[in-house]
């Protein structure tokens with residue numbers, strides 16, 4: 001924790017060991033420690049981050065070793081997943097202006113009054129409001145999950161004792177919404193449907209059904225522990241899937257043990273387990289989704305391109321998998337509306353960056369950490385105006401909602417791309433059964449639900465009267481050249497012209513932000529060059545199916561000629577603590593985020609499209625906008641061939657294997673009943 005120097009933080013060993021002595025000195029003063037920061041946590045802060053923090057700030061749980069509870073975490077902004085995981089751990093997360101708080105200050109916190117004072121005085125250093133009054137019960141109960149279970153047991157006990165089921169006299173209950181809104185957003189309708197109502201409003205507490213739950217390998221062992229503590233012997237969520245994308249390429253001994261033991265743990269509870277080397281969690285899980293349904297996942301980039309996902313820490317993911325529901329305080333929505341025609345050479349990745357770029361110009365987002373404004377933080381990003389995107393493309397947009405610190409994302413798509421995606425995915429899931437993936441009954445059930453949707457494809461739509469916290473309009477005609485994220489903040493944006501000529505040492509083409517089209521585009525640019533590139537080039541397709549297809553089309557031979565280092569399908573450099581770029585190098589990466597030191601110690605990382613990354617790898621510098629357009633002429637003229645996606649129903653090897661799998665009438669009938677009765 002806090003391994004890298006920053007204002008007021010002095011690590012023991014830069015990049016390796018955090019400020020242990022500094023923390024011990026503060027602890028020695030005899031007060032409980034509160035963690036204070038301007039922006040606390042990132043879109044991907046998970047249970048491990050919470051555990052690290054509470055190790056120093058929390059309290060021991062009697063008779064439970066190695067886990068702590070309680071503790072106070074204060075931030076100007078606290079990333080949603082971090083905030084929720086703090087709640088799950090029984091800590092007290094508080095958002096407030098932190099400019100009056102300094103390391104070493106002794107303060108008094110008055111949670112009910114919403115003020116922080118200099119200890120023993122009436123001098124107010126900051127004021128705050130609780131996100132919900134229920135948070136005080138969560139702290140008393142030791143976390144959200146014990147509270148939900150305790151409330152339920154209390155209610156049942158009252159009924160058993162001949163009283164009513166209400167627990168309002170014992171617990172603080174979430175506020176009920178006032179009246180019905182003029183309309184619901186798409187997200188509010190999806191969550192409403194998962195709760196059996198027509199919609200939910202922002203701030204409303206609800207427990208939507210979790211149709212799809214994803215678990216990845218770095219959080220998987222923690223999720224397993226949480227499932228054990230919930231005594232979960234079978235999943236109630238319709239589909240739970242486990243991946244091994246983060247650790248498969250460069251496993252430590254402990255990862256190898258996880259690779260050997262976790263698949264059985266998941267399968268015997270009715271979940272689906274991938275295998276090391278299969279590839280990135282999202283590129284698989286997205287292919288298992290049912291339109292308009294709700295899910296979650298232990299990876300912050302669990303951001304469905306169809307339906308909606310609210311990523312969470314391992315405790316909540318386990319709870320969602322075990323019980324089939326998840327507690328949720330419905331966030332507000334921000335609408336991003338695209339209009340107009342895409343300009344030549346501009347890619348979807350540029351549209352991803354156009355969102356913070358435009359928000360910054362509108363004054364809705366600032367880059368500086370101190371006093372940071374971020375309209376997306378904790379909200380749902382709802383995207384309209386690109387209805388014909390393929391689902392693979394839509395995921396680029398939803399995936400990057402994690403970098404905006406958004407709680408979730410919806411994309412309004414037409415029926416056609418979703419039908420195309422599901423028809424392909426049915427074949428992929430049947431192929432999985434034929435290949436021995438399990439649990440086979442879960443895969444069968446999901447196929448039956450997909451078939452049922454395809455037989456009657458209906459999509460939810462936002463109401464015209466729906467209300468948004470902000471509306472951001474982006475005209476595609478105004479985006480005439482690539483937009484990049486600058487080192488080292490995904491919110492800091494600039495056009496290519498602003499940064500042309502910057503020397504580039506290394507290039508990474510991979511991560512869940514990529515799909516097969518990106519590798520074909522990069523391959524075509526590299527083929528034209530036809531020689532080893534002057535940069536260190538890393539290529540890592542998201543799944544083994546992409547790798548096989550690219551190999552059969554000759555792209556791996558092109559990557560070889562270019563001198564690229566090809567990685568096992570998976571997260572590769574994006575993961576941060578596996579393979580790394582050289583210290584202090586300047587990098588162009590297609591990965592999701594470029595926080596300081598993530599890809600390499602002291603590295604400066606630009607985030608950009610695979611197309612621009614490939615050009616930079618050839619030139620050893622960022623091109624001018626005109627040079628880039630020249631390179632892109634060849635890619636644009638063969639776009640229909642380049643941007644083809646993996647449609648498994650058109651790949652004979654997959655179709656042949658899938659044809660051997662029959663879906664039972666029992667599954668078909670169950671899927672039909674579900675479709676008729678809602679979620």
Ligand code: SF4
Pocket residue numbers: 245246280281282299301511512513570571574575591592
């Ligand atoms: S590619 Fe990167 S962002 Fe995507 S799942 Fe892997 S580590 Fe997370």
